Amino acid sequence: MTRPLELADPTLLHQAALIDGEWLKPGNDAIAVTDPATGETLGHVPACGKAETEAAIASAKAAWPAWRAMTAGERCALVERWHALVMDNLDDLARIMTAEQGKPLAEAMGEMRYAASFIKWFAEEGRRVGGKNVASPERDRRIIVMVEPVGISAAITPWNFPAAMITRKCAPALAAGCPVIVKPSELTPFSALALGELALRAGIPAGVFHILTGLPNDIGAAITASPDVRKLSFTGSTRVGALLMRQSADTIKRLSLELGGNAPLIVFDDADIPTAVKAAMASKFRNAGQTCVCANRILVQSGIHDAFVEALGAEVGKLHAAPGMESGSTIGPLINAAAVDKVSAHIADALDNGGRIVASGSGRDDGPFVRPVLITGATPDMKLASEETFGPLAPVFRFGSEDEGIELANDTPYGLASYFYTQDVARAFRVAERLEAGMVALNTGSIAMEMAPFGGVKQSGLGREGGIWGIEEYLETKAFHIGALGF
Numbered sequence: 383m384t385r386p387l388e389l390a391d392p393t394l395l396h397q398a399a400l401i402d403g404e405w406l407k408p409g410n411d412a413i414a415v416t417d418p419a420t421g422e423t424l425g426h427v428p429a430c431g432k433a434e435t436e437a438a439i440a441s442a443k444a445a446w447p448a449w450r451a452m453t454a455g456e457r458c459a460l461v462e463r464w465h466a467l468v469m470d471n472l473d474d475l476a477r478i479m480t481a482e483q484g485k486p487l488a489e490a491m492g493e494m495r496y497a498a499s500f501i502k503w504f505a506e507e508g509r510r511v512g513g514k515n516v517a518s519p520e521r522d523r524r525i526i527v528m529v530e531p532v533g534i535s536a537a538i539t540p541w542n543f544p545a546a547m548i549t550r551k552c553a554p555a556l557a558a559g560c561p562v563i564v565k566p567s568e569l570t571p572f573s574a575l576a577l578g579e580l581a582l583r584a585g586i587p588a589g590v591f592h593i594l595t596g597l598p599n600d601i602g603a604a605i606t607a608s609p610d611v612r613k614l615s616f617t618g619s620t621r622v623g624a625l626l627m628r629q630s631a632d633t634i635k636r637l638s639l640e641l642g643g644n645a646p647l648i649v650f651d652d653a654d655i656p657t658a659v660k661a662a663m664a665s666k667f668r669n670a671g672q673t674c675v676c677a678n679r680i681l682v683q684s685g686i687h688d689a690f691v692e693a694l695g696a697e698v699g700k701l702h703a704a705p706g707m708e709s710g711s712t713i714g715p716l717i718n719a720a721a722v723d724k725v726s727a728h729i730a731d732a733l734d735n736g737g738r739i740v741a742s743g744s745g746r747d748d749g750p751f752v753r754p755v756l757i758t759g760a761t762p763d764m765k766l767a768s769e770e771t772f773g774p775l776a777p778v779f780r781f782g783s784e785d786e787g788i789e790l791a792n793d794t795p796y797g798l799a800s801y802f803y804t805q806d807v808a809r810a811f812r813v814a815e816r817l818e819a820g821m822v823a824l825n826t827g828s829i830a831m832e833m834a835p836f837g838g839v840k841q842s843g844l845g846r847e848g849g850i851w852g853i854e855e856y857l858e859t860k861a862f863h864i865g866a867l868g869f
């Protein structure tokens with residue numbers, strides 16, 4: 383460790399992978415983990431590969447029979463204890479997250495609470511899992527539909543939400559009776575490892591929860607090739623999701639894929655401007671814009687365009703780019719140089735093609751920091767219209783009729799989130815039903831919460847996380863026919 387993180391409990395910070403309940407230290411091929419705000423090395427983790435992945439799978443295979451044989455109540459009590467330990471350690475967990483991911487400390491704390499909410503939700507939901515008794519076609523036959531854990535599950539998770547994307551997958555898997563193998567992003571493994579430490583302290587058995595640190599290719603290939611891994615849940619890009627889907631074909635795995643987005647945020651003429659501005663700020667600038675459900679395109683109807691832009695510009699002007707540990711930071715560093723290059727390219731392309739910066743935030747504008755900007759005059763042929771910017775750039779497009787707004791919104795191969803603002807109830811239903819997205823938000827900018835289904839349509843993915851739907855992804859349905867009952 384080259385920089386102390388001033389944790390109340392330094393034992394939460396592991397420079398290791400977690401396999402079969404043992405902490406595996408890095409060897410010569412250790413991977414450095416850096417603070418994106420400063421470039422400083424925070425520590426190292428092992429570069430796990432095929433051998434470590436196979437060891438984790440073998441351990442999970444050995445642990446599964448006992449884990450699935452426990453009652454739902456016994457398993458969920460352990461998951462509930464995990465939740466309590468996460469809540470007891472929120473400050474440290476948030477500090478670890480800000481150090482490795484960059485987001486402002488207050489946002490990291492928010493993510494930790496969000497992450498914990500999934501553990502709590504599924505500790506409760508796991509107790510309610512059940513099947514059905516189906517009407518029989520014969521007097522002396524009974525048909526019982528049972529649900530069972532799908533089996534060893536793998537979770538491949540991204541750097542933008544280093545804790546919540548893990549708990550949203552692992553808590554339902556564990557509650558359903560599945561062992562899980564997590565492969566966190568190599569950029570943000572320490573949050574995952576701290577969650578692993580707390581899972582062990584909660585009493586979740588050694589073979590049931592593994593964390594493989596390292597680069598994705600070898601681990602992903604070993605996970606997808608294994609017939610013992612029955613389920614893979616991935617959050618990340620559409621390109622990698624498609625690759626994992628192809629790799630999983632030979633072993634016919636169950637898949638949940640939460641992939642890229644290009645969320646439209648539509649402001650109709652009859653919108654309440656303060657509501658729409660508040661929601662646009664929340665949706666666009668969360669995590670410095672590095673969120674799959676961030677508003678990528680702000681579509682504003684002509685009649686309200688100028689008033690909305692003025693009000694939004696005033697709020698953008700209040701944002702401040704600074705290291706996440708500094709008080710007053712509302713926009714942290716972007717994750718790496720490639721992320722900065724992409725946002726800069728989108729801004730340059732927009733300006734070259736007639737866009738205009740009408741407001742910007744304050745603070746750092748060097749290295750990994752990008753000052754937030756509001757650009758008007760955005761058009762569908764700009765890069766920012768077809769690619770996910772994943773940064774603090776808010777582009778405003780102007781449109782005329784309701785039909786035109788909806789067509790622009792749907793003009794993308796993605797369909798994760800869509801937001802719109804209107805006070806007209808009939809329009810609310812008309813638009814909600816025509817938007818091609820797994821999640822539609824009216825007059826709010828938030829859609830991510832433990833009780834609601836999260837997921838996309840089109841090239842944004844398969845399956846749903848959260849709510850009563852999230853645990854179904856880890857359950858198989860078995861029909862049990864009982865014949866010749868003799869009555």
Ligand code: SIN
Binds near residue numbers: 542673674830
């Ligand atoms: C994501 O960006 O991948 C997830 C965002 C969320 O859970 O809100």
